Amino acid sequence: MAIVGHFIGGKHVAGTSGRTADVYQPMTGEVRGQVALASAAEVRAAVENAKAAQPAWAQTNPQRRARVMMRFLELIQRDNDSIAELLAREHGKTIPDAKGDIQRGVEVVEFAAGIPHLMKGEYTDSAGPGIDIYSMRQPLGVVAGITPFNFPAMIPMWKFAPAIACGNAFILKPSERDPGVPLRLAELMIEAGLPPGILNVVNGDKVAVDAILDNPDIEAVGFVGSTPIAEYVYTRATQHGKRAHCFGGAKNHMIIMPDADMDQAVDAVIGAGYGSAGQRCMAISVAVPVGEATADAFIKKLAPRVEALKIGPSTDMGADFGPLVTKEAVQRVKNYIDVGTQEGAKLVVDGRGFKMQGYEKGFYIGGSLFDNVTKDMRIYKEEIFGPVLATVRAKDFAEGLKLANDHEYGNGVAIFTRDGGVAREFCARVKVGMVGVNTPIPVPLAYYTFGGWKRSGFGDLNQHGPDSVRFYTRTKTVTSRWPATNERGAEFVIPTMK
Numbered sequence: 001m002a003i004v005g006h007f008i009g010g011k012h013v014a015g016t017s018g019r020t021a022d023v024y025q026p027m028t029g030e031v032r033g034q035v036a037l038a039s040a041a042e043v044r045a046a047v048e049n050a051k052a053a054q055p056a057w058a059q060t061n062p063q064r065r066a067r068v069m070m071r072f073l074e075l076i077q078r079d080n081d082s083i084a085e086l087l088a089r090e091h092g093k094t095i096p097d098a099k100g101d102i103q104r105g106v107e108v109v110e111f112a113a114g115i116p117h118l119m120k121g122e123y124t125d126s127a128g129p130g131i132d133i134y135s136m137r138q139p140l141g142v143v144a145g146i147t148p149f150n151f152p153a154m155i156p157m158w159k160f161a162p163a164i165a166c167g168n169a170f171i172l173k174p175s176e177r178d179p180g181v182p183l184r185l186a187e188l189m190i191e192a193g194l195p196p197g198i199l200n201v202v203n204g205d206k207v208a209v210d211a212i213l214d215n216p217d218i219e220a221v222g223f224v225g226s227t228p229i230a231e232y233v234y235t236r237a238t239q240h241g242k243r244a245h246c247f248g249g250a251k252n253h254m255i256i257m258p259d260a261d262m263d264q265a266v267d268a269v270i271g272a273g274y275g276s277a278g279q280r281c282m283a284i285s286v287a288v289p290v291g292e293a294t295a296d297a298f299i300k301k302l303a304p305r306v307e308a309l310k311i312g313p314s315t316d317m318g319a320d321f322g323p324l325v326t327k328e329a330v331q332r333v334k335n336y337i338d339v340g341t342q343e344g345a346k347l348v349v350d351g352r353g354f355k356m357q358g359y360e361k362g363f364y365i366g367g368s369l370f371d372n373v374t375k376d377m378r379i380y381k382e383e384i385f386g387p388v389l390a391t392v393r394a395k396d397f398a399e400g401l402k403l404a405n406d407h408e409y410g411n412g413v414a415i416f417t418r419d420g421g422v423a424r425e426f427c428a429r430v431k432v433g434m435v436g437v438n439t440p441i442p443v444p445l446a447y448y449t450f451g452g453w454k455r456s457g458f459g460d461l462n463q464h465g466p467d468s469v470r471f472y473t474r475t476k477t478v479t480s481r482w483p484a485t486n487e488r489g490a491e492f493v494i495p496t497m498k
Contacts, residue, residue: 002033004179006042006203007186009049010196016042021176021205026092026323027313029361035179038204043171043211046200050142050169051217053197058139058167062116065165069113071192076106083184087153088314090178092323092363093276095315098153104443105157108464111446112165118469119166128495131481137473139167140219140243144212146233147182148225149175149325150279156182158450159222160199162468164189172201173212177325179203213237220471222463223247224281226383227409227455234458245459245471247451249383250281250411254440255400255426256289256298257417264438265416266301269389270320272414272440274309274367277321278387279329281456282412282434282441285384286373287391288400295393299348299371306349306367306389313359323356323363324386330363333386337368340379340390346371351387375403383409397422405431410453414440433457 004023005014015036025032038046057065076083084098093101121135145159152174160170174182179201186201202208212218213236220243223233227248237244254272256265272284287302289295312319324330334352341347351366365387373380373390380390394400404413414436415426423437433452436442444450444465451462461467 004033004035004183004203006036006038006046007183007199007201008046009200010190012183015203023090023177023179024326024363025089026325026363027089027315027359029327029359029363032090035176035203037176038202038208038211040207040211043202043204043208044215046171046202047142047215047217049197050171050200053195054139054141054167054169057164057169057195057198060167062119062165062167065167066113066115068189068193069109069115069161069165072189072194073106073109073113075188075192076102076109079184079188083153083181085315086184087178087181088322090180091149091152092314092325093279094312094319094322095317097276097321098314101151102153105151105154105161107446108158109161111464112161115165115469118466119473121475127479128481130483131479133477133479135475135477137166137469138476139473141168142171142218143168143220143472144171144173144218144222146173146209146212146221146223146225147175149177150276150281152178152181153185155224156185158464158468162464163472164194164198166469166472168472169198170200171212171218172199173204173208174201176203176205209233210236213242214240216240218242220244221246222471230458231455243459243471245451245457245461245463247281247457247463248455249409250283250452250456251286251380251383251407251409252282252284252412252414253286253288253400253404253407254284255394255397255404255413255415256287256294257397257415257419257422258291258294259418260294260416261418262297262301265298266305268414268416268440269302270305270309273389274306274321274387277324277365279325279385280441282443284414284440285389286380286403287389288394288403289391290394290397290400292393295371295391299369299391303348303369306369309367309387311354311356311364311366313356313362321387324365325363327363329386330365333365333384333388336379336382336384336386337388340370340373340377343377343379345373345377345379345390375406381408397426401426401429405429408455411456412436412442412452414438414442433462
């Protein structure tokens with residue numbers, strides 16, 4: 001059985017720790033291969049490689065760094081079909097969904113290709129008598145990203161593209177569940193002209209994560225995953241003096257006002273709640289219809305749509321969603337559905353009994369829908385990360401807004417309404433990082449920043465957009481004076497610009 005290793009110094013290297021993990025094909029339940037799990041020594045070797053390569057890359061002018069990004073975009077387009085198929089087979093999402101995963105990553109690479117403009121500093125001529133002041137942005141050095149299983153193309157590109165464009169070297173520790181795509185992206189970056197050592201991929205588990213967090217030569221760490229691990233990574237990284245932005249879990253609400261177009265709202269929640277089998281940090285997992293009449297109409301229209309969801313193997317181009325990533329993930333979702341029924345929520349549609357004919361060993365589960373969920377229930381409080389939607393009925397707008405504001409997670413939220421005043425008030429008052437108006441998955445485009453509030457995000461700066469350039473660079477400000485040769489005299493007061 002093939003064992004996937006690491007990518008260090010521009011080439012594939014075998015793992016030496018002796019530890020491996022199985023890589024599954026979720027649609028069949030079969031083991032595709034194994035992935036090597038790096039030791040701390042292997043992480044150190046990758047960091048040393050990156051540290052040696054980074055200074056020359058930082059001195060490469062931004063326009064030439066941008067050309068590598070532009071060539072990489074051409075190669076992604078060339079190999080789009082094969083990358084999407086690899087992603088679907090290792091993750092389980094459908095091929096069309098896999099192509100969306102790739103595309104949202106590509107958009108950040110396109111943004112990073114504008115680095116000659118993005119890294120420009122500021123200049124003030126004659127800020128004082130014979131004094132000019134200017135600022136410059138300089139790369140940090142070696143930085144790292146720890147990325148999750150659910151977007152094995154998008155989130156690695158969100159991390160490494162702006163970091164590398166800014167002149168840093170990058171250590172990527174992707175999920176060990178689907179390592180194939182991150183390794184393929186590293187190959188394409190080398191083919192695009194990236195010098196060896198600037199992008200290194202180290203596969204591994206907690207041993208590799210801790211080695212990254214403790215390494216003194218790594219200046220910054222980005223993370224995406226569950227909230228407990230995000231908090232752990234942020235705390236340990238910052239204790240070692242690193243910059244860190246760490247993004248965790250979510251419980252994204254969709255408020256449905258009485259004046260909303262109900263057909264549009266149901267279309268939105270079906271896609272946003274059940275797409276990718278609910279394995280998205282931006283999935284809608286809580287529907288909040290306002291008023292009993294709105295709730296009754298919503299459930300009446302939604303329930304048959306959930307029952308009719310087409311679930312299929314990843315290669316089924318007509319499937320609404322495919323399998324979950326692991327057998328353990330399926331059991332976890334089933335356990336949450338059990339908990340919801342025990343807590344008294346009404347299970348309108350039960351997906352636990354779904355079996356995929358011809359793929360009985362695959363990691364499948366049907367869509368489930370709860371009604372009459374209350375805010376004290378676990379299925380409301382906790383992230384399920386599966387195709388399960390909880391419906392919490394709100395008596396009015398204020399109660400719906402309060403639900404979103406009081407939840408410990410603050411990643412994404414949406415409101416569906418025809419009333420511009422209500423929408424504007426909601427956007428102003430809701431305590432959530434990303435807000436959609438008649439848009440169920442409010443993922444900002446690449447030139448804006450992505451990040452949640454409260455326990456969905458740790459750190460002051462977000463992902464992609466202008467924040468990514470700020471995160472991966474330091475600002476240096478120069479005050480320059482060229483005095484005449486006959487100017488003399490010491491000054492003992494603090495300089496001012498009178």
